Amino acid sequence: MRVTIKDLAKYCGVSPGTVDRALNNRPGIKLKTKKNVLEAARLLNYRPDLTARSLVKGRTMTLGIVLFDLYNRSFAQLLNAVELKARELGYHLYIALTDKDPENEKQCLEYLVNHKVDGIILFTVNQGKEFEEYLKGLSIPIITIFNFLSEQWEYVGIQERASMRDVADYIVNRGYKSFIYICPPLKYLGKSNMYTQEERLKGFLEGLSMKGIAEPPVIIKHNDYLKALEKVEIKIENRTAIVCSCDLYALEVMNYLKGKGMKIPEDVGLMGYDNIDVLKYITPKLTTVEYPIECIGYKAAESLVHKIEHGYFTTEKSATLNYKIVAGESI
Amino acid sequence: MRVTIKDLAKYCGVSPGTVDRALNNRPGIKLKTKKNVLEAARLLNYRPDLTARSLVKGRTMTLGIVLFDLYNRSFAQLLNAVELKARELGYHLYIALTDKDPENEKQCLEYLVNHKVDGIILFTVNQGKEFEEYLKGLSIPIITIFNFLSEQWEYVGIQERASMRDVADYIVNRGYKSFIYICPPLKYLGKSNMYTQEERLKGFLEGLSMKGIAEPPVIIKHNDYLKALEKVEIKIENRTAIVCSCDLYALEVMNYLKGKGMKIPEDVGLMGYDNIDVLKYITPKLTTVEYPIECIGYKAAESLVHKIEHGYFTTEKSATLNYKIVAGESI
DNA sequence: TTGAAAGCGCTAACAA
DNA sequence: TTGTTAGCGCTTTCAA
Numbered sequence: 001m002r003v004t005i006k007d008l009a010k011y012c013g014v015s016p017g018t019v020d021r022a023l024n025n026r027p028g029i030k031l032k033t034k035k036n037v038l039e040a041a042r043l044l045n046y047r048p049d050l051t052a053r054s055l056v057k058g059r060t061m062t063l064g065i066v067l068f069d070l071y072n073r074s075f076a077q078l079l080n081a082v083e084l085k086a087r088e089l090g091y092h093l094y095i096a097l098t099d100k101d102p103e104n105e106k107q108c109l110e111y112l113v114n115h116k117v118d119g120i121i122l123f124t125v126n127q128g129k130e131f132e133e134y135l136k137g138l139s140i141p142i143i144t145i146f147n148f149l150s151e152q153w154e155y156v157g158i159q160e161r162a163s164m165r166d167v168a169d170y171i172v173n174r175g176y177k178s179f180i181y182i183c184p185p186l187k188y189l190g191k192s193n194m195y196t197q198e199e200r201l202k203g204f205l206e207g208l209s210m211k212g213i214a215e216p217p218v219i220i221k222h223n224d225y226l227k228a229l230e231k232v233e234i235k236i237e238n239r240t241a242i243v244c245s246c247d248l249y250a251l252e253v254m255n256y257l258k259g260k261g262m263k264i265p266e267d268v269g270l271m272g273y274d275n276i277d278v279l280k281y282i283t284p285k286l287t288t289v290e291y292p293i294e295c296i297g298y299k300a301a302e303s304l305v306h307k308i309e310h311g312y313f314t315t316e317k318s319a320t321l322n323y324k325i326v327a328g329e330s331i
Numbered sequence: 332m333r334v335t336i337k338d339l340a341k342y343c344g345v346s347p348g349t350v351d352r353a354l355n356n357r358p359g360i361k362l363k364t365k366k367n368v369l370e371a372a373r374l375l376n377y378r379p380d381l382t383a384r385s386l387v388k389g390r391t392m393t394l395g396i397v398l399f400d401l402y403n404r405s406f407a408q409l410l411n412a413v414e415l416k417a418r419e420l421g422y423h424l425y426i427a428l429t430d431k432d433p434e435n436e437k438q439c440l441e442y443l444v445n446h447k448v449d450g451i452i453l454f455t456v457n458q459g460k461e462f463e464e465y466l467k468g469l470s471i472p473i474i475t476i477f478n479f480l481s482e483q484w485e486y487v488g489i490q491e492r493a494s495m496r497d498v499a500d501y502i503v504n505r506g507y508k509s510f511i512y513i514c515p516p517l518k519y520l521g522k523s524n525m526y527t528q529e530e531r532l533k534g535f536l537e538g539l540s541m542k543g544i545a546e547p548p549v550i551i552k553h554n555d556y557l558k559a560l561e562k563v564e565i566k567i568e569n570r571t572a573i574v575c576s577c578d579l580y581a582l583e584v585m586n587y588l589k590g591k592g593m594k595i596p597e598d599v600g601l602m603g604y605d606n607i608d609v610l611k612y613i614t615p616k617l618t619t620v621e622y623p624i625e626c627i628g629y630k631a632a633e634s635l636v637h638k639i640e641h642g643y644f645t646t647e648k649s650a651t652l653n654y655k656i657v658a659g660e661s662i
Numbered sequence: 663t664t665g666a667a668a669g670c671g672c673t674a675a676c677a678a
Numbered sequence: 679t680t681g682t683t684a685g686c687g688c689t690t691t692c693a694a
Binding site: 060075 | 333376378379380381382383385386391393400401402404406407408410411414415418423424425426427428430441442444445446447468470582583585586589609611612613614
């Protein structure tokens, strides 16, 4: 059996209260007694039972993070950053993955809350008033990332829409006349929270329209989306740019184009988004949008802890971080 | 304040025991009472306090995983797999990152144990009898991955050494005569657990020696290791192969070689290890070693839960999984 | 400076 | 079928 405070107390011939004072640097204890207890704790290999402490304290010094998976390189980097910052602030981390399943996400949240995490960083796939009511019912500090929910919820991220307007501007200025946009299915719109992807698309369309350019074909990234791409005829003289809503798609398209023997950017331009770290190994260098993924992690963890420790009824002004277009050779 | 079992009991005019029976599907309760309680629970938005349950049950239905970081793509995939399997088995996941700092790792372990996780998946950077004694003192089921500790500790992984012997064989058979090996610093040998990297190197040297080939230069991956690489003259007629102990290094070297205007594999061969998922976007296709990283995750989680539920004194025979050389165009 | 005791929310054994 | 009660290991308040 594990050694408890009572055992220590008995061993040292003092009361549990005194042991507690010694162990937790509380005042009102003679130095000698304290040393005694500490020595005994070492000797008997005492370890505090944090679940017991949590029960009385009502908090666990633990944060929860909810993501849908770790396939996208950025999420791993984010998680890494969150863990780092959390530990720096004296917190540890529960992780729960949802597989993009809204119900699953709720279960994860439920679990985290019941386990009394002190706060949650949430990349949600849910949305809507009902869900927000549900979240409120959890009565726990929450920071949202990537997918925005509403002003009610502190959000750490970048101005997705503005960034894609800039992208449109950037590409048009480089002389491209014709455009193709590739992004994941938005058809779950209303069913699943696609905020980030939606904003990027809207931003791109807005950007084009500001330049007086008509809406381009939008290809949805299914299993066989490359066939759809094939159907759109890409003529060199058209000066076509393929814009992808994330780098992973752009890389696939690049492979496809290479396979077709098309030269980038001579025959067709290509643009990604995310600036994932492996891009540095890819030729030609992909032009992309960079945002400070690690900062998002740090900021989210920091804000969350702030909310936890200084009351979570204050919805801080959500932070938007800077992005920038990273010029490569692909457009 | 949160609604407790007592509140529910009062509300329904029954005892806490009865509420417990209703909530947890225990026998010996009238269906009607049960329905009543369940309805009240829903109405009052009752949530069980899992820390309280943990305190009396002595377990948390939580696993801990200790990694050093998530920079290597494989670790993220592994973590993803572990989370998936854990959840499937009814467990949730604590994650702790150690930054390759042995002391930090101990603190992480300490924390997980004190938080009463039911078991730990450990990618350790520690080693040695003393550390193993320390681990034993934690009295908790542990599965080791990647870095082997000793027979005492169940291990899930592949036969690193054999795999690199095979690599040597493979490369020599393809006509290469001259070799350069690149791997992370092994100088911490004895201070830090470098099992995986050590085994790969040993395997490679053994493989060469079996072919009667002398020990090749080994370049340690520092910040300026490329300078060291520069000093080794690579003559085309020498048929040189550069073998890297992981894909990330190979990709850097590939960049370097491309920058030098050297052709792969015509001028020099290049080999990686890990088969990280981004390789599919890299030209030329890197020849590498693939192992089932997700299986390692599943297996580790499964074995751990098995140990937890069926006693952890039985050290199961450690599992070694299959690897294979994936032929690319780089060697 | 120390001890005694109540209680965090839940489970489980025993009694009714 | 239900109620009562004694903990789980810790913190905290009050009394000595």
